[in-house]
Amino acid sequence: MIKLLLGNEALAQGAIDAGISGVYSYPGTPSTEITEYIQKSKTAKELNIHSKWSVNEKTAMEAALGMSYAGKRAMTVMKHVGLNVAADVFMNMSISGINGGLVVVVADDPSMHSSQNEQDSRNYGRFAMIPILEPSNQQEVYDITKYAFYLSEQMGLPIMIRMVTRLSHSRTGIEVSERKLQNKINLPKTPHQFQLIPIYARNRYQHLIEIQTDSKESSENSLFNKYIDGPNTSIGIIASGIAYNYVLENFEDDKCPYPILKISQYPLPKKQVKKIFDKCKKILVLEDGAPFIEELVSDYFSEHKKVIGRLTGHVNRVGELNPDNIANALGFNDKITEDIPSIVTGRPPELCVGCAHRDLFEAINKLKKENSQQQVFGDIGCYALGVLPPYESINTLIDMGASINMAKGASDAGIHPSIAIIGDSTFTHSGMTGLLDAVIENSPITVIISDNSAVAMTGAQDSAASGRLINICKGIGVDKNHLKIITPLHKNLDKNIDIIRNEINYKGTSVVIAQRPCVQLSKDKKDKIKKEQQMILN
Amino acid sequence: MKTNIILAGVGGQGILTIATILDTAALNSNLNIKQNEVHGMSQRGGAVLSHVRISNKEIFSDLIPLGKADIIISIEPMELLRYLPYLKKKGYLVTDSNPFMNITNYPELEKLYSEIKSHPNTILIDAKAIAKQLGNSKATNIVLLGAVAHLLPLSDESLQTAIKTLFEKKGERIINKNLEAFNKGKEITSNLVL
Numbered sequence: 001m002i003k004l005l006l007g008n009e010a011l012a013q014g015a016i017d018a019g020i021s022g023v024y025s026y027p028g029t030p031s032t033e034i035t036e037y038i039q040k041s042k043t044a045k046e047l048n049i050h051s052k053w054s055v056n057e058k059t060a061m062e063a064a065l066g067m068s069y070a071g072k073r074a075m076t077v078m079k080h081v082g083l084n085v086a087a088d089v090f091m092n093m094s095i096s097g098i099n100g101g102l103v104v105v106v107a108d109d110p111s112m113h114s115s116q117n118e119q120d121s122r123n124y125g126r127f128a129m130i131p132i133l134e135p136s137n138q139q140e141v142y143d144i145t146k147y148a149f150y151l152s153e154q155m156g157l158p159i160m161i162r163m164v165t166r167l168s169h170s171r172t173g174i175e176v177s178e179r180k181l182q183n184k185i186n187l188p189k190t191p192h193q194f195q196l197i198p199i200y201a202r203n204r205y206q207h208l209i210e211i212q213t214d215s216k217e218s219s220e221n222s223l224f225n226k227y228i229d230g231p232n233t234s235i236g237i238i239a240s241g242i243a244y245n246y247v248l249e250n251f252e253d254d255k256c257p258y259p260i261l262k263i264s265q266y267p268l269p270k271k272q273v274k275k276i277f278d279k280c281k282k283i284l285v286l287e288d289g290a291p292f293i294e295e296l297v298s299d300y301f302s303e304h305k306k307v308i309g310r311l312t313g314h315v316n317r318v319g320e321l322n323p324d325n326i327a328n329a330l331g332f333n334d335k336i337t338e339d340i341p342s343i344v345t346g347r348p349p350e351l352c353v354g355c356a357h358r359d360l361f362e363a364i365n366k367l368k369k370e371n372s373q374q375q376v377f378g379d380i381g382c383y384a385l386g387v388l389p390p391y392e393s394i395n396t397l398i399d400m401g402a403s404i405n406m407a408k409g410a411s412d413a414g415i416h417p418s419i420a421i422i423g424d425s426t427f428t429h430s431g432m433t434g435l436l437d438a439v440i441e442n443s444p445i446t447v448i449i450s451d452n453s454a455v456a457m458t459g460a461q462d463s464a465a466s467g468r469l470i471n472i473c474k475g476i477g478v479d480k481n482h483l484k485i486i487t488p489l490h491k492n493l494d495k496n497i498d499i500i501r502n503e504i505n506y507k508g509t510s511v512v513i514a515q516r517p518c519v520q521l522s523k524d525k526k527d528k529i530k531k532e533q534q535m536i537l538n
Numbered sequence: 539m540k541t542n543i544i545l546a547g548v549g550g551q552g553i554l555t556i557a558t559i560l561d562t563a564a565l566n567s568n569l570n571i572k573q574n575e576v577h578g579m580s581q582r583g584g585a586v587l588s589h590v591r592i593s594n595k596e597i598f599s600d601l602i603p604l605g606k607a608d609i610i611i612s613i614e615p616m617e618l619l620r621y622l623p624y625l626k627k628k629g630y631l632v633t634d635s636n637p638f639m640n641i642t643n644y645p646e647l648e649k650l651y652s653e654i655k656s657h658p659n660t661i662l663i664d665a666k667a668i669a670k671q672l673g674n675s676k677a678t679n680i681v682l683l684g685a686v687a688h689l690l691p692l693s694d695e696s697l698q699t700a701i702k703t704l705f706e707k708k709g710e711r712i713i714n715k716n717l718e719a720f721n722k723g724k725e726i727t728s729n730l731v732l
Binding site: 029030032033113114137166167169170171172245248249252322335336339340344345346348350385459 | 619
């Protein structure tokens with residue numbers, strides 16, 4: 001049967017058809033639609049497949065590991081920077097290995113369309129010494145996902161599927177096949193496998209090293225890696241994942257004259273690489289993201305006599321690949337195209353009309369006029385747009401939860417006022433622990449939680465913070481006299497400024513919760529949230 | 539046969555609705571389709587685009603190479619011009635004439651229109667006014683789709699069926715409004731001499 005699916009949806013369908021019992025994720029572009037598809041799937045509901053959002057990527061991955069421990073197949077999904085949050089369990093579960101098939105899906109964002117960096121997750125896969133799968137098109141996304149669970153159980157290891165934005169967010173017809181039944185509960189048989197105290201961990205690490213041979217063998221024989229011969233051996237092309245697709249685009253009407261090695265499974269199949277290496281005068285490496293393969297296949301002192309790619313300037317060092325920069329790398333640069341007329345101006349993203357963050361930034365900017373020393377530490381979410389005109393209210397934006405800790409560190413250094421602005425979902429994701437640090441030292445910072453009761457930037461998913469923020473702050477130990485609730489509306493501007501100013505002047509940790517539901521939510525949902533908030537206040 | 543279409547506009551103007559109709563119509567006509575879209579940060583009031591590729595052969599790249607677009611359809615006149623580097627020689631430009639002015643340095647309208655008209659094969663129409671006349675200003679995108687229908691490798695019937703499928707859950711009235719918008723768009727271009 002052919003289904004019209006986004007790359008992300010093809011992955012989700014592949015996971016359902018591979019017989020998963022649960023998906024654990026935190027939303028993040030470009031990965032979000034994978035979990036959403038499973039949440040909306042009737043089949044998934046009938047099969048009782050777990051799909052509720054987790055609080056962050058670490059809790060998600062650990063829960064997936066728990067399901068795998070019980071013998072069932074589980075998947076965990078995140079954007080590339082989410083893997084930084086989950087890195088602790090990620091690095092250790094390759095040592096423990098898995099029981100039921102466990103697949104880690106990481107969606108990278110080359111060109112940083114919606115991210116603060118373009119880190120390449122293949123480095124993490126190699127770091128953890130686990131197999132990585134990198135599909136080249138959406139049909140392969142579906143097929144490779146089903147294969148990933150099989151490979152995971154065969155190797156006893158978690159498997160990484162690496163997606164990139166363009167693969168995730170393109171729609172096409174996908175041929176789907178039959179669904180495998182879910183695993184039954186089946187506890188691990190290997191003694192001490194999941195007990196990583198040093199004495200057992202050393203054994204497990206030794207085991208991980210030993211099975212690298214099997215992992216390499218699996219890559220050499222993988223259906224997803226393939227060598228395609230060509231008569232012109234002046235160049236051999238090694239193309240991984242989506243780059244392979246772009247190479248084919250450039251030869252759509254003719255056969256590519258150069259030998260190509262397509263890579264979709266790692267560790268790199270060394271024998272196949274050697275074959276193309278020996279056969280061709282030069283090797284052009286095409287890969288989306290970092291020069292990961294290129295660094296592996298270039299000699300340490302080679303001066304790049306033979307291998308060309310991103311490191312040699314034949315392909316752009318930063319930013320995503322596309323059919324055009326690959327055409328250039330292949331020597332097709334004779335295209336004449338029209339320029340963008342000079343009257344066209346930029347149109348950056350902006351906060352929605354009526355958004356509560358707008359009213360908050362207005363208040364923050366008025367306070368800045370009163371005290372030019374004021375520094376505002378921002379966080380990840382729609383409110384990151386407060387960096388841009390017209391507000392320019394935020395001085396920093398680094399990673400999930402950084403606002404509170406950076407405000408504390410700056411305050412320790414003597415900065416005052418030191419303000420953190422963090423969204424409700426980002427606060428429960430990574431802000432709570434930082435607030436505890438501040439409370440322990442009663443650091444003179446003001447934490448403003450801009451609570452729109454949604455994970456707004458990724459499409460207004462449910463926030464774990466909804467209805468819980470006040471109790472969380474109290475529980476962490478915030479002084480109840482310095483825990484304030486405001487409603488960011490224009491009519492409340494002066495009142496809100498007074499409240500925030502008072503808290504800034506307090507020489508201790510204060511929290512202001514700026515509460516108003518995201519304008520993207522339906523009216524029913526907004527009403528429900530407002531009602532709940534009113535009940536809590538009463 | 540391969541047709542490459544760039545859909546352009548500002549976040550929230552209904553580009554993905556056009557894309558979905560094209561996808562469905564192509565798939566039901568046994569053609570291959572690839573359609574790339576933008577999710578995440580840039581959706582918020584920023585410039586958005588979608589690449590749509592329809593072919594009877596296998597389609598590789600999700601992105602249309604520069605200089606290979608047969609048609610650029612835009613729901614906003616300045617956004618049309620942003621993607622000119624994608625346009626094929628003798629390719630078509632189709633846009634609604636109503637500017638979306640959420641920026642302070644928006645170009646002067648007259649200059650903008652004359653820049654657009656300086657290109658051959660241009661269809662510049664007030665699709666919004668037509669949609670409004672039909673009592674559904676939300677259907678501006680569907681009017682535009684009708685206006686380009688004759689340039690697409692898809693039959694009118696397949697597009698109309700796709701519109702019905704897309705709006706199925708919203709009921710008969712909404713389906714008919716959108717079919718009406720599509721047909722009105724078609725009428726306009728059939729009266730234009732290109």
